[in-house]
Amino acid sequence: MADQNYKSNITPLKYADAIMSLRHVFVRDLLIDSSIGIYDHEKAALQKIRVNIDLSVKENNTPLNDDYENVVCYEKVVNGIKNIINSGHVELVETLAEKIADFNMLDPRIMAVRVRVEKLEAIENTTSVGVEIERQRLS
Numbered sequence: 001m002a003d004q005n006y007k008s009n010i011t012p013l014k015y016a017d018a019i020m021s022l023r024h025v026f027v028r029d030l031l032i033d034s035s036i037g038i039y040d041h042e043k044a045a046l047q048k049i050r051v052n053i054d055l056s057v058k059e060n061n062t063p064l065n066d067d068y069e070n071v072v073c074y075e076k077v078v079n080g081i082k083n084i085i086n087s088g089h090v091e092l093v094e095t096l097a098e099k100i101a102d103f104n105m106l107d108p109r110i111m112a113v114r115v116r117v118e119k120l121e122a123i124e125n126t127t128s129v130g131v132e133i134e135r136q137r138l139s
Contacts, residue, residue: 015056015112022111025055025072030081035089036096036119043089048120049096050128051081055104056112072109080104093117093131101135112136 016024030053033046057072064070080103090096097115104113118130 015054015114017056021059023057023059023071025057025074025077027051027053027074027077027081030078031120032082032085034085034096036091036093037122038091042122047122049085049093049130050116050118050120051100052116052118053077053081053100053104054114055110058109058111060109072107077104093119094133097131097133101133105135105137110137 015026016022030051032049032051034049035043035046036049037043037047055072055077062070068075081100084096084099084103090099097117100115100117101113104110104115112134113136114132114134116130116132118128120128123129
């Protein structure tokens with residue numbers, strides 16, 4: 001569960017757009033233990049990370065019919081992120097962010113993805129350190 005006193009410093013992009021028929025699907029402040037880092041002590045113990053993701057999803061003319069199979073389901077997004085993190089040690093937050101972006105771009109409805117991965121305990125006297133990337137479908 002996210003810290004109730006935590007105030008996000010993320011400036012959201014305009015991922016939803018009525019003219020372009022884009023829906024914004026997002027996950028905020030997914031806290032998870034991860035085997036990540038380049039140092040021996042990071043390889044020996046799990047670290048708490050925070051993942052945020054924004055997806056720009058192309059809407060189609062098919063009725064939703066109140067069926068989650070007709071949308072990009074944020075539960076599936078979260079489960080995908082967890083599977084990536086649980087698949088083994090990753091040295092760089094950049095690599096983890098790329099894997100998360102690549103996984104989500106497999107869905108042809110997703111036009112753009114923004115991924116932020118933060119290590120919460122890596123550097124003393126900081127709230128977090130990490131990386132944010134954005135990837136966009138070219139066609």
